[in-house]
Amino acid sequence: MSRIKEFNLPDLGEGLTEGEILTWLVKVGDTIELNQPIVEVETAKAAVEIPAKWAGQVQAIFHPEGTTVEVGSPIIAIDTDPGAGPLEAPSTTATPTGDLPTPSAASLAAVEVAPAEGMVEPGLIGGPAPGGRTAVLVGYGPRTTTAKRRPRKALPPTPAPAPAPAPAPARAPALTSAAVDHGVVVGDKPAAIPMIPAPQVHDRRDEVSGGGLVLAKPPVRKLAKDLGVDLRALTGSGPLGSITREDVQQAASGATTAAEPVAVTSVATSAASFGADREQRIPVKGVRKLTAENMSRSAFTAPHVTEFLTVDVTRAMKALDRLRGRREWRDVRVSPLLLVAKAVLLAVQRHPMVNSTWAGDEIVVKEYVNLGIAAATERGLIxxxxxxxGRLSLRELADALNELVQTAKSGRTSPAAMSGGTLTITNVGVFGVDTGTPILPPGESAILAFGAVREMPWVHKGKVKARQVTTLGLSFDHRIIDGELGSKFLRDVGDFLTDPEAALLAWT
Known part of the structure; x- marks a missing residue:
């Protein structure tokens, strides 16, 4: 069995299929221990640290930071027995012919692959190969999956005047699928293929006549083909001179208007490019992508109804002040959200159908409450x-809420902490707004929006006085919760916040 083992991106649960490499915690050549954190990966739900599956020495890192990797794809290679001496090159059935040099065993390292992948081309890991070439995957290098990546077809060469053609050089045998799987860049010309080319910092580069290069991603190439734009005639404005969608669209706009009068062409070109240098494009991925998908699915699946209630919470605010003054609560952060959470939990006991899930041919009523708290983070809404x-005391609930908020702010919320929610509170009041019409998290039947607490004129005991007032907004799934049930639940939450001490005496 090979000493070199490839560690694949593990399945982090909850149907996640990919993750973005945020930070490598190790580098090539480092000696690592079993279960030592080696990489921080951001999934669609959280940023998590992944521990090493084996102890040993890091031989290669297959994906740089910022790369999105599919679950099951190799991300790092580890030598599990670094003290056993130099690595030996594996035997291969595809040996280059002609005048191509053959790398020495000392410059190569073996990589263990599944039998289904076949063999591995030499030179994938290790030092420089003979002839001045550099082996791929030294440190960072491209990594693809055999099932999804195939060699690109060559572009037809553009005719150009040239001297009499020289004799065609001897061809090297075709690279195997295993070589493509391990990031070998395949040239597009039918010329002799070098043993293993140096690693590239970009991908999808095609050779054209005259030795020029066209750098563009596959979607851009498809767009150019659809619009009839010749990529070889464009100058890229993207990173490393790559051609972007905007470059193709501007070229297409110019080509379309070429036959029009000069004045029309000028206007069209100006409109196409106006403000392009003042636009910011943010990739939709990770938490933001998952939130968008969930909200869209929920909004167009569950029939939403939202009701509002404005309540006088002056007594609740005074109760919080008294609570903060108690000796056993002096080290606890007490906020109005604590009382709102307690009100929701007590109201659920009186109306358990609110804490349920629509399951198609049945309604699942939960006898437990996994109380969700919507939190805005730098990575998006979680x-x-x-x-x-519902089983926690008021002090335990306060501690749990504080820990939840602090963990979310630090970006360390685990996927498990975000799964299995049954009922949610969104505290929009912290942003200074009165309330909102929140969208249900998928699988839940109700979500409560808690607005800002403001001092407002209010009729109290027959007189207009300045009181602490807030507005609640309850969105619910009308398949499960009708207007009567939703109204009673919201009214009970409001009654608790109006006079929490009296409600505790009456309800418990």
Missing amino acids: VPNVKDA
Whole structure:
């Protein structure tokens, strides 16, 4: 068995299929221990550190930071027995012929692959190969999957005047699928193929006549083909001179208007390029991508109804002040959200159908409450939840909410903490707004928006006085919760916040 083992991106649960490499915690040549964190990966739900599956020495890192990798794809190679001496090159059935030099065994390292992948081309890991060539995958290098990547077809050469053609050089045998799988860049010309070319910092580069290069991603190439734009005639404005969609669209706009009068062409070109240098394009991925998908699915699946209630919470705010003054609560952060959470949990006990899920041919009523708290983070909106919150005391609930918020702000919320929610609170009041019409998290039947607490004129005991007032907004799934049930639930939450001490005495 080979000493070199490839560690694949593990399945992090909840149907996640990919992750983005945020930070490598090790580098090539480092000696690592079993279960030592080696990489931080951002999934669609959270940023998590992944521990090493084996102890040993890092031989190669297949994906640089910022790369999105599919679950199951190799991300790092580890020599599990670095003290056993130099690595030996594996035997191969595809040996280059002609005048191509053959790399020495000392410059190569073996990589263990599954039998289904066949053999591995030499030179994938290790030092420089003979002839001045550099082996791929030294440190960072491209990594693809055999099932999804195939050699690109060559572009037809553009005719150009040239001297009498020289004799065609001897061809090297075709590279195997295993070589393509391990990031070998295949040239597009039917010329002799070097043993292994140096690693490239970009991909999808095609050779054209005259030795020029066209750098463009496959979607851009398809767009250019559809619009009839010759990529070889364009100058790229993207990174490393790559051709972008905007470059193709501008070229297409110019080509379309070429036959029009000069004035029309000028206007069209100006409109196409106006403000292009003042636009920011943000990739939709990770948490933001998952949130968009979930919200779209929920909004067009569950029939939403939203009701509002404005309540006087002056007594609740005074109760919080008294609570903060108690000796056993002096080290606890107490916020109005704590009382809102307690009100929701008590109201669920009176109306358990609110804490349920629509399952097609049945309604699943939960006897536990995993209370979700919507949190805005730098990576987007996440909704971690307090497990079985209904069983917690008020002090335990306060501690759980504080820990949940701090973990979310630090970006360390785990996927498990964001799964299994049954009922959610979104505290939009922290942003200074009165309330909103929140969209249900998928699988839940109700979500409560808690607005800002403001001092407002209010009729109290027959007189207009300045009171602390807030507005609640309850969105619910009308397949499960009708207007009566939703109204009663919202009214009970409001009654608790109006006079929490009296409600506790009456309800418990």
